[in-house]
Amino acid sequence: MGLTQHKNTVATIQELVNLHLLLGAIGRDSAGLCPVRGHNNGQGDRTMGVFEKMPEWFLSNLEREFQLKTARQHGYDTVTSIMSMHEGEANVFYAFSGDYIQATPYTVFTSLTLLNCYLTVHICTKLNRSHVITGRTDLILPCLGRSEKETRNRVGQFLTVENSMSVVHASHGKLHPASPNLLSEPEIVARKAAATALSSRSRTPWLELGTNCNQIRDLLARVAPGFENFHESSPQQRVERRPSAGVRQANVYRP
Structure with a gap:
């Protein structure tokens, strides 16, 4: 890197x-x-759709699966996000983990851009420098770490992560959560979706998705080529995604 x-x-x-x-x-x-790029909770994000310029075929798949209209206007990458906050074009900052200020270029300048925001939100496992440089209103939402056990409806949950060699495998938390009130990142996002207009415009069971990672993997299998029968693969084994004719485009958008 x-x-x-x-x-x-x-x-x-x-x-x-x-x-x-x-x-x-x-x-x-x-x-x-x-x-070698990324790490086990970041590598493969673009395959999952975390990219500011996702191709048309991916957006169409999302619309078909979730019965929602998706935006076709491209978003911002890291540098243009900083500039858009500086210029006042963007005024809400929403972060999943990471120390944004320390990880981006021009630390002082980036700090000043966050001060321009009306709202800054951090979903995180631990405090960092970015949490003390806030917008007008700031929310810090602690979440479960990947090393912590998650049980919902008496069923243990596991995440699937992709390492730097593009191998997808299961990640089981082994530690007791720091608090019984902590939620996972997927559940926080699902509750947010359920509480907004998304729930009225889509038949997607958002709250169920937040507590059942297998359902998320089922949806993923229908949206991202190359992930067919995703969660049926043994969670105890590493599953190497082998490119096929339908995966070629997906692999282009790896971080």
């Missing part, structure tokens, strides 16, 4: 590729380039 976020990124990686070509390390077993 140090290479990919450097100001001389393109030239540096070009030279690394040249070096590997000179060594004959391309197209050879146990050799080659491996760009």
